Amino acid sequence: MGWTSTLRSVQPCFPLTPRRKTGSRDTMPRFISTTVLKRDVFSETHKGYFEDAPDVAVIRRIVSAAPWWSKPVAWKLARQEIRALKAVKGIPGTPTLLMTDKDGLYRLWSDGTPLHLARPQDAFWYQDARRLLHAMRRAGITHNDIAKPQNWLVLPDGSAGVIDFQLAKLHKRRGRLYRIMAYEDRRHLIKQKRSFAPHLLTPAERRILARRSLPSRIWLMTGKKLYNAVTRGIFNWSDGEGTGDRIDLEGPSIIAALKRHPAVTDVALAVYPFPRKGTGLYAFAEAPDGVNTDDLAALQGSHVKKGGADLIQPVARLPRYADGTPRDDILRLIAMNQMTELEVLVAGDPDMAAIAAEIAAGRLNFTDRRISSMEGRG
Known part of the structure; x- marks a missing residue:
């Protein structure tokens, strides 16, 4: 074949x-x-x-x-x-x-919609996700990274899928470590259910949520601090803490500064997870005839007294709603490098998909860390 x-x-x-x-x-x-x-x-x-x-x-x-x-x-x-x-x-x-x-x-490629976008409200998906965990468990596999909703998929037929097996473990023996990891996988699935369909939680599941395994409790008290120091300090990861109000506080001066350039017709801002704690500001500067990024950075440096955009990307055109305002949902996904979610969002609109693809091709952030406080939005 x-x-x-x-x-x-x-x-x-x-x-x-x-x-x-x-x-x-x-x-x-x-x-x-x-x-x-x-x-x-x-x-x-x-x-x-x-x-x-x-x-x-x-x-x-x-x-x-x-x-x-x-x-x-x-x-x-x-x-x-x-x-x-x-x-x-x-x-x-x-x-x-x-x-x-x-x-x-x-x-x-696993075709499906990430859990935090699909947000299933019926019991079927959660029952099928549990079936999936049981099947993996019979194969001796614990996933160990399903606390992230982007690692869960709602497949086209409505069933459950899971991706990203980098941290998964194949257990040769079904000993205590295996049972603890399997329990934590199950517990994290229930946490997803609590986030997106809390009305479906059973009394038994509520008890599981209230009862962490001993290694998990020890991890929270000790190991997670070291993990955060390494991943945020060395690997430049972030778990996506709150977005704060940087757009409100710094946005007007950033937009005004970048619009001083005669080639810039509009500016839109988005947030993305910043190394260590906090968030970065990502500026999309619309310049149909092109513009030099260094010139924009110089303008910002001269006219923004405090803060400023951490990343500035010139774009030929911004995606817009029918009323002409920039599509902040699309720009936010590009800024956070959420390409799978972006594909889902623009799948039914070929013209918008083309604009989004053009901007995404030149994006400046290639990490995949999320801002968890934004997952509850519309």
């Missing part, structure tokens, strides 16, 4: 070691990247397709792109992900691993 027929059949049985005989029909075709979804110290994650199967979306995680100092950890995480994806092979709702190579891995 060739690459094209294998991909289109969507069978989770693709060889994990590619055959690269020059001139052979089995030679791996070229991967075409269409979007960079994420870039951090552990890998680059691209969405694209193989040139002989352009209708099949593929995710490419490039671990070799990690800087030298983080490569050992990056490859450890990649090997964990590969082992976990092999273990969940065939479980509905889990990603399909296609292959690995010297640079990383390929898997099929």
Whole structure:
């Protein structure tokens, strides 16, 4: 079976070691990247397709792109992900691993809507998510990162899906560690239910929410402080603390300063998670004929006395609502590098999708950290 027929059949049985005989029909075709979804110290994650199967979306995680100092950890995480994806092979709702190579891995794109956008209100999705956790548990897998709603999907048929297995663990023994991790996975699923459908919580689930495992309590009291110091200080991660009022306080002066440039016709602001605590300000400067970013930064430096935009991106045109105001929902997702959510948001509007894609292609933030206080919005 060739690459094209294998991909289109969507069978989770693709060889994990590619055959690269020059001139052979089995030679791996070229991967075409269409979007960079994420870039951090552990890998680059691209969405694209193989040139002989352009209708099949593929995710490419490039671990070799990690800087030298983080490569050992990056490859450890990649090997964990590969082992976990092999273990969940065939479980509905889990990603399909296609292959690995010297640079990383390929898997099929998981088509679905992130949980915090879909916000299911009926019991079916949560029941199916529990079914999915049970199936993973039977395979000896704990996910360990499903506290993030963006790692849960509502699939097109309404069932549950889960992605991002970098922190997943394949347990050879079903001992105490396995039981604790499985319990925490279950507990985090119930927390998602509490966030998006609290009316569905059962008395038993409320009791589980009130009862953390002992390692979890110890982690909160000790390990999380060290984790935050490392991830926010060294890796420039943030868990997305509150947005504060930077747009209200600094926005007017930033907009006025950037509009001083004759090429700038409008300015829109968005927030994104900033390294360590707090949020950054992201300015989109509309300049149909183009403008130099250094000139905009100089204007801001001269006319904004306190604060200022942390990132300034010139764009040919801003996405707009029918009344002409900038689409803050689209710009916010671009600023926070939420490309999956962006695709969902503009899927039914080809013209808006084209504008969003043009801006996203030049975006300046490639981390995938979220601002949790914004998830409850409309």
